[in-house]
Amino acid sequence: MDANLMDTNLVERLTDGIFSKALQVRRMIQRGATDLMHLPLAEIVALSERVEALLTPQQLAEGLETVGRQRWHKPTVEMSVRDGYAEWSKQYDEEPNPLIALEEPVVLELVGDVEGKDVLDAACGTGRYALLFAGAGARVCGVDGSEEMLTHARKKTADGDLTLDLRNADLHTLPFEDESFDLVLSALALCHVPDLSPVMAEFARVLRPGGRVVISDFHPFCLLIGWRTCFDRPEARYWIENHFNLTEEYVRSLLASDFEVTDLRESVVDERVAGILSDHDIERFRGWPAALVVAATLKEGE
Ligand SMILES: C[S@@+](CC[C@H](N)C(=O)[O-])C[C@H]1O[C@@H](n2cnc3c(N)ncnc32)[C@H](O)[C@@H]1O
CATH class of the missing domain: 3.40.50.150 (Vaccinia Virus protein VP39)
Incomplete structure (x- = not known):
């Protein structure tokens, strides 16, 4: 992960599976979850910290919003x-x-x-x-x-x-x-x-x-x-x-x-x-x- 993350494809990169998971963890931490031991990928916590360190608060908020929108508003197929x-x-x-x-x-x-x-x-x-x-x-x-x-x-x-x-x-x-x-x-x-x-x-x-x-x-x-x-x-x-x-x-x-x-x-x-x-x-x-x-x-x- 480097400064290229900050390119115009930022939102696309954030919706990639691993970023999505990292941001999920970040969101849980923000909500005060203390027991994350059950998570299968403990290193995701570390990754979420790196994501946070690299992004401005505004970029983080945008990423979270996009991931959330994709998760909850992705198309449904009968x-x-x-x-x-x-x-x-x-x-x-x-x-x-x-x-x-x-x-x-x-x-x-x-x-x-x-x-x-x-x-x-x-x-x-x-x-x-x-x-x-x-x-x-x-x-x-x-x-x-x-x-x-x-x-x-x-x-x-x-x-x-x-x-x-x-x-x-x-x-x-x-x-x-x-x-x-x-x-x-x-x-x-x-x-x-x-x-x-x-x-x-x-x-x-x-x-x-x-x-x-x-x-x-x-x-x-x-x-x-x-x-x-x-x-x-x-x-x-x-x-x-x-x-x-x-x-x-x-x-x-x-x-x-x-x-x-x-x-x-x-x-x-x-x-x-x-x-x-x-x-x-x-x-x-x-x-x-x-x-x-x-x-x-x-x-x-x-
Ligand atoms: C959620 S899966 C459950 C499979 C398994 N019983 C289990 O609990 O892991 C539902 C299964 O019901 C089967 N099914 C649904 N309606 C059926 C029907 N009318 N006749 C035969 N199988 C049916 C589906 O093909 C599917 O494999």
């Missing part, structure tokens, strides 16, 4: 579920996801021991849960409507030397016989489904009597306040088509398919997203429900 996950699949596993950080511990608690069970991961994506359950001794099938997401799941299955039956299929028409599974897990996918009832009926069909379903999802509260399933790229924020269903609809559609709802959790924003969301956002959204997790058991025949 995508279908199919196209959205085809693109997101390329980095889905690498990008820290605050929703997963809030959802996964609750799901694992409600799922419990899966050893020796027949498990369906419905909308398995890149195989986050399918692989975990296979590793824990379950016989696992996974379905997803995105071939690109499944490609990653297949690769990880091979790399992990695990056996999984992964198929490209829609949640509305599961390619399995009646009463094939002890557990159906469906994570973060039903927010893409307009009507929950036919999907819950499919889950009931493929479960054995007494079998369990555990569903996690983007909390409808989030969709109501305008948050969306999305991923960021430097040029734009991509929004994947969502459908809004009240919490009540998750429960009602399960009851209508002969399930008994045994648990319902609303996982709220807290320290579990430290390092993924900024300290400022954690304080701002603390206590807001981000993930909905419902567990239910299919009634035994009369």
Whole structure:
């Protein structure tokens, strides 16, 4: 970094990823954040000091404003579920996801021991849960409507030397016989489904009597306040088509398919997203429900 930084391309240079991060840190320091130890790149702090030393207060303010404008006002692009996950699949596993950080511990608690069970991961994506359950001794099938997401799941299955039956299929028409599974897990996918009832009926069909379903999802509260399933790229924020269903609809559609709802959790924003969301956002959204997790058991025949 030298005096060339002060050229007419200053604003462009500042929006480059590393400068953007450095300025983010600078902004956090300005706001009085004292605990920055969770930041993955401690040297960014030093870099932010160098940026500050090289810039006049006015240049710093301009840079901050430009970075902020680009972050919050970059174009948004609507995508279908199919196209959205085809693109997101390329980095889905690498990008820290605050929703997963809030959802996964609750799901694992409600799922419990899966050893020796027949498990369906419905909308398995890149195989986050399918692989975990296979590793824990379950016989696992996974379905997803995105071939690109499944490609990653297949690769990880091979790399992990695990056996999984992964198929490209829609949640509305599961390619399995009646009463094939002890557990159906469906994570973060039903927010893409307009009507929950036919999907819950499919889950009931493929479960054995007494079998369990555990569903996690983007909390409808989030969709109501305008948050969306999305991923960021430097040029734009991509929004994947969502459908809004009240919490009540998750429960009602399960009851209508002969399930008994045994648990319902609303996982709220807290320290579990430290390092993924900024300290400022954690304080701002603390206590807001981000993930909905419902567990239910299919009634035994009369
Ligand atoms: C946010 S990802 C979640 C993936 C995985 N369950 C996880 O939690 O990491 C949502 C997944 O749902 C799949 N999906 C959405 N609607 C679907 C449908 N109607 N049938 C099958 N898959 C669907 C998408 O292709 C995508 O892989």
